[in-house]
Amino acid sequence: MSExxxxxxxxxxxxxxxxxxxxxxxxxLVTDAVPELGYLHRGIEKxxxxxxxxxxxxxxxxxxxxxxxxxxxxxxxxxEQALGVEVPERAEYIRVMCQELQRLASHLxxxxxxVMDVGLMAPFGYGMRDRDVILDxxxxxxxxxxxxxxxxxxxxxxxxxxxxxxxxxxxxxxxEQRIKDYxxxxxRSDIFLKRCIDVGVLKAQDCIRNGITGxxxxxxxxxxxxxxxxxxxxxxxxxxxxxxxxxxxxxxRYRVRMEEMRQSIFIVRQTLDHLDRKPGRVIAEKVPRxxxxxxxxxGQESYIVRRGYPKGVGFSAMEEPxxxxxxYVVNEGGEQPYRVKFRSPVMVNICAVRDYLVxxxxxxxxxIMGSIDVxxxxxxx
Amino acid sequence: MTADTLIxxxxxxSAFMFNTLxxxxxxxxxxxxxxxxxxxxxxxxxxxxxxxxxxxxxxMLIWWERKLLGRFMDRRGAMHVGYAGLLQxxxxxxxxxxxxxxRPREADKLGYFLAPAAYLATSLMIVGxxxxxxxxxxxxxxxxxxxxxxxxxxxxxxxxxxxxxxNNKYSLIGGMRxxxxxxxxxxxxxxAVVSVVLLAGTFDLTGIxxxxxxxxxxxxxxxxxxxxxxxxxxxxxxxxxxxxPEAEAELVxxxxxxxGGMLFAMTTLADYVRGLIGSYLIxxxxxxxxxxxxxxxxxxxxxxxxxxxxxFQLKVYVVFAVFVWVRAGLPRVRxxxxxxxxxxxxxxxxLANVFLAAAFVVVGWPPFPKLx
Numbered sequence: 238m239s240e241x242x243x244x245x246x247x248x249x250x251x252x253x254x255x256x257x258x259x260x261x262x263x264x265x266l267v268t269d270a271v272p273e274l275g276y277l278h279r280g281i282e283k284x285x286x287x288x289x290x291x292x293x294x295x296x297x298x299x300x301x302x303x304x305x306x307x308x309x310x311x312x313x314x315x316x317e318q319a320l321g322v323e324v325p326e327r328a329e330y331i332r333v334m335c336q337e338l339q340r341l342a343s344h345l346x347x348x349x350x351x352v353m354d355v356g357l358m359a360p361f362g363y364g365m366r367d368r369d370v371i372l373d374x375x376x377x378x379x380x381x382x383x384x385x386x387x388x389x390x391x392x393x394x395x396x397x398x399x400x401x402x403x404x405x406x407x408x409x410x411x412x413e414q415r416i417k418d419y420x421x422x423x424x425r426s427d428i429f430l431k432r433c434i435d436v437g438v439l440k441a442q443d444c445i446r447n448g449i450t451g452x453x454x455x456x457x458x459x460x461x462x463x464x465x466x467x468x469x470x471x472x473x474x475x476x477x478x479x480x481x482x483x484x485x486x487x488x489x490r491y492r493v494r495m496e497e498m499r500q501s502i503f504i505v506r507q508t509l510d511h512l513d514r515k516p517g518r519v520i521a522e523k524v525p526r527x528x529x530x531x532x533x534x535x536g537q538e539s540y541i542v543r544r545g546y547p548k549g550v551g552f553s554a555m556e557e558p559x560x561x562x563x564x565y566v567v568n569e570g571g572e573q574p575y576r577v578k579f580r581s582p583v584m585v586n587i588c589a590v591r592d593y594l595v596x597x598x599x600x601x602x603x604x605i606m607g608s609i610d611v612x613x614x615x616x617x618x
Numbered sequence: 619m620t621a622d623t624l625i626x627x628x629x630x631x632s633a634f635m636f637n638t639l640x641x642x643x644x645x646x647x648x649x650x651x652x653x654x655x656x657x658x659x660x661x662x663x664x665x666x667x668x669x670x671x672x673x674x675x676x677x678m679l680i681w682w683e684r685k686l687l688g689r690f691m692d693r694r695g696a697m698h699v700g701y702a703g704l705l706q707x708x709x710x711x712x713x714x715x716x717x718x719x720x721r722p723r724e725a726d727k728l729g730y731f732l733a734p735a736a737y738l739a740t741s742l743m744i745v746g747x748x749x750x751x752x753x754x755x756x757x758x759x760x761x762x763x764x765x766x767x768x769x770x771x772x773x774x775x776x777x778x779x780x781x782x783x784x785n786n787k788y789s790l791i792g793g794m795r796x797x798x799x800x801x802x803x804x805x806x807x808x809x810a811v812v813s814v815v816l817l818a819g820t821f822d823l824t825g826i827x828x829x830x831x832x833x834x835x836x837x838x839x840x841x842x843x844x845x846x847x848x849x850x851x852x853x854x855x856x857x858x859x860x861x862x863p864e865a866e867a868e869l870v871x872x873x874x875x876x877x878g879g880m881l882f883a884m885t886t887l888a889d890y891v892r893g894l895i896g897s898y899l900i901x902x903x904x905x906x907x908x909x910x911x912x913x914x915x916x917x918x919x920x921x922x923x924x925x926x927x928x929x930f931q932l933k934v935y936v937v938f939a940v941f942v943w944v945r946a947g948l949p950r951v952r953x954x955x956x957x958x959x960x961x962x963x964x965x966x967x968x969l970a971n972v973f974l975a976a977a978f979v980v981v982g983w984p985p986f987p988k989l990x
Binding site: 241243245249250251262264265352353354355356357358359361362363366422426428429431432598599600601602603 | 687690691692693787788791794795858859861862865866867868869870945946947948949950951952953954955
């Protein structure tokens with residue numbers, strides 16, 4: 238068989254979203270790969286310029302639909318810096334708890350999709366089921382299961398309800414056992430190991446050259462985690478370990494994510510203890526009033542500058558479930574952000590596709606791409 | 619001919635029909651109602667019975683798989699149409715039947731339409747050679763096992779024709795994988811069969827079951843053969859972990875990507891008919907067919923008419939449940955890994971099994987008094 242280009246996407250079981258992977262195959266061998274992104278571009282960064290600061294949070298939920306709270310906090314950390322707002326301690330702890338629950342939900346979703354990609358049927362149901370329990374937790378204090386709109390400039394919208402911490406602890410204990418079960422299920426399956434080990438290898442220097450971050454980088458033996466290396470929110474006071482594996486292949490990424498889930502449970506427990514111990518405000522007392530006022534009706538949006546408000550820029554970097562996400566918010570003294578810019582880790586991880594796909598077989602593509610944990614909403618924005 | 623074999627039963631129905639009709643048929647048509655017509659009708663009835671058995675069983679297997687897979691995934695499976703979702707597959711089939719048959723413009727017309735029909739037809743033909751109980755088989759052939767296996771290995775060619783004719787890259791890769799898979803599993807599969815034939819001394823499936831009634835289930839002396847045969851059968855019927863030709867993660871739907879509507883229903887049905895035949899063969903060759911050892915419970919049941927068919931069906935559904943279990947618990951292997959499993963693991967094991975069977979033929983099986 239001579240070489241041919243095969244389009245895998247935009248509608249293809251492997252893609253987990255709307256993007257197109259063009260691979261050149263020689264029989265079963267992949268000889269070239271090109272990612273085509275942009276099918277889900279909604280212009281979120283531009284829309285942000287026409288929304289009040291708090292209204293942008295709604296868009297952030299839509300940026301990454303499996304890790305909405307992570308993007309809410311990423312944006313808010315930058316805009317709070319730009320607006321000069323201080324966040325109360327309790328709000329920071331609630332935010333960190335949200336982050337780690339969101340990481341658990343995202344990784345469980347990844348687990349479900351990944352094992353489905355290598356052909357395991359049953360754990361798909363387990364991953365989705367466990368994620369649902371975390372979504373139930375989210376529902377109990379944000380009121381929503383996917384698009385939360387929970388965080389606000391200066392804190393969070395409301396405190397967690399009475400009895401939430403106990404309920405959450407119960408879920409965490411249960412989940413810990415579950416994760417152990419899943420590891421047993423996968424690690425003791427010869428076929429699973431055969432499909433994962435030495436597949437999709439991307440060494441540390443290649444990761445760094447491509448700007449790849451997150452579990453992919455950590456699976457190559459580089460212990461870089463922004464939660465520890467550039468701590469934000471309440472992370473400096475929390476105790477956890479960075480999950481590292483040195484296999485640099487699909488199996489390493491799987492191990493790193495599994496370990497991260499365990500660490501997330503550990504962190505959530507610490508934040509719950511803190512929430513039980515210290516009551517307090519969950520939103521800052523002094524927040525500029527305009528951040529919450531509604532925007533003008535569609536068609537009449539304009540950039541309104543209020544004199545007297547401070548100007549400033551804000552930058553935030555956080556360890557999102559997929560990798561390192563950066564945000565930059567420019568406050569020119571207006572009611573809306575003047576400019577918002579994000580850096581999505583998924584975008585960077587996908588764009589290096591040629592480096593970790595070429596030389597492997599067509600059957601390996603779903604396993605490798607599954608191990609990247611693609612979220613197209615986030616990469617296309 | 620008595621009514622306790624399939625052919626006898628068909629003749630009995632046919633005779634009943636003709637005897638009822640003869641008094642009321644007008645005189646000029648009476649020559650058409652003679653003995654030749656009666657015989658022909660009997661064979662037609664026998665064929666229809668086999669056809670319906672295969673189709674109903676295949677549809678029931680889809681239900682069985684959906685329910686079991688649902689339980690494995692901690693959900694309930696089909697449950698709304700009919701009792702416990704029993705009629706769900708008929709509803710799905712009706713939906714697919716109503717769809718317009720579509721053909722991709724660039725697809726080769728003959729190959730595209732021929733492949734699903736031939737795939738289903740050859741699969742259904744095999745059922746005609748498989749006895750479900752003593753005498754319950756239309757094709758009484760001394761080489762029925764050989765015939766069934768020969769027909770069984772037709773399918774990859776039709777899959778390849780369909781894949782090539784679809785003019786789709788996914789289909790093409792899927793079709794190529796079918797061919798690659800064929801070389802991996804056929805040899806160990808046949809070696810495993812050879813060991814059974816050595817021990818039973820016949821190619822007739824009824825004879826093989828009779829031998830098991832005499833010696834006990836072949837699963838005991840030929841445990842290695844059973845394992846090899848089971849794994850090779852998984853590859854033969856293209857189920858996870860060996861469903862490479864339709865690996866949905868990378869090839870969308872593999873070789874039948876371009877098939878929709880009733881054509882898709884036919885390919886899916888043929889898949890399950892083959893799953894059924896795979897379970898049939900495992901039960902016939904290794905698990906004693908329709909015979910169960912007499913125990914306090916089974917002894918009482920064995921007195922009933924058609925008890926053999928009951929036991930046979932029970933075993934078939936248990937074997938298929940293992941197929942589903944494997945599907946729920948194992949990932950899909952890669953093409954090269956399948957070849958490695960086939961050649962480096964299964965062929966040596968199956969050869970050892972053949973030697974074992976030969977040894978048993980020489981020293982006699984069972985080497986110790988019959989257990990059950």
